[in-house]
Amino acid sequence: MSMTEKKTNPLRYLAVAFSFLLLGTFLSPIHTCGNSSENPLQLKADGGEKLSPSQTQAVALEDAFQEVFDKVSPSVVSIATEGTVNVPLHPFEYFFGNPQNQRKGSRQQKLSGLGSGIVLNEDGYIMTNHHVVQNMDKFTVKLKNKSEYEAKLIGSDPTADIALLKISAPKGTLVPSLIGDSSKVRVGNWAIAIGAPLGLEQSFTVGVVSAIQRGGLDRSGLAYIQTDAAINQGNSGGPLLNIRGEVIGINRMIVSQSGGSDGIGFAIPINEARRVVEELKVNGVVARAWIGAGVDYITDRDIAQFGLKNNQGAVVHQIYKGSPANKAGLQLMDVIIEFDGKPIRTPDELVGLIVNSKIGKRVELKIIRNKNEILTSITPEKKPN
Secondary structure, three states: OOOOOOOOOHHHHHHHHHHHHHHHHHHOOOOOOOOOOOOOOOOOOOOOOOOOHHHHHHHHHHHHHHHHHHHHHHHEEEEEEEEEEEEEOOHHHHHHOOHHHHHHOEEEEEEEEEEEEEEOOOOOEEEEOHHHHOOOOEEEEEOOOOOEEEEEEEEEEOOOOEEEEEOOOOOOOOOOOOEOOHHHOOOOOEEEEEEOHHHOOOEEEEEEEEEEEEOOOOOOOOOEEEEOOOOOOOOOOOEEEOOOOOEEEEEEEEOOOOOOOOOOEEEEEHHHHHHHHHHHHHHOOOOOEEOOEEEEOOOHHHHHHHOOOOOOOEEEEEEOOOOHHHHOOOOOOOEEEEEOOEEOOOHHHHHHHHHOOOOOOOEEEEEEEOOEEEEEEEOOEEOOO
């Protein structure tokens, strides 16, 4: 049996090898780029992993914040203000300035400012702070949709730092705020601020209620809501909200060493602000009670001189002629320790109780005079303009 030897074509093997290489390239699930000796980057981007219970709660909270912003932000406005004030002339201006100003001894200076506010109703009433509109004579209200309206000042109350503006907008344009109940606010509640800090309109910040009934900050008699939500210049007049999107306060001021937010902000409780704007709407001003006495803090010297137990109270250092204090027989250096049955710790507390008392209603007053406690009465009157 003879065997015949067949010759193999080497090009055939090269063609088969190339075919397998090409097929492997198309079927491979990973394509590499660059140096093949490096490990390829594998990305997983399907986003289908199930969230943990804590992540689910966090996402629900995110959704709640977004719902508050979507619901409330159309009710928050920014307020641009313009005005002019007379300022004393610099000595240089007396010699080289405008002759007309030289005769008056002053010149006019342009002022501008920016604050926030909330829409109260569809009639166009806007609530903001008194200090936002103070010394200003032109007010431009801008809505979230960028529409702008010239506003009229209805009234302003410097004591509560509340002002009322009014704009004329087409029916259906305005979205009224949801007004809450500040008496129900508790420490630890969510606190949300929306406004135009430093001109950045519709800014949203979140914190908690740090304290309630924070009094003694000024002589307004108000007890403020304190929050650590970031509040800066331009937030004034804007809302402090709860997690339901209800207005619980009107942002008024901050305590700061830097001039920016240090996490100590204060809002006027909405119950008080609402009472003030209702009176402003009717009368344009808020009638405040007054007794016509200047009071001051009690010093260590006063404690020794008057035989006091501590520095609780307010010492009388001024009495206006014909005032309720004058009619009630108060004397200089009397120490007022109770007003209408409420103990007095500081002069600020006393002033707060007086300005919020009822005009014409006689109240009891407990004082210390010549080391003796005396019970008398006084009838607050309407504060002169």
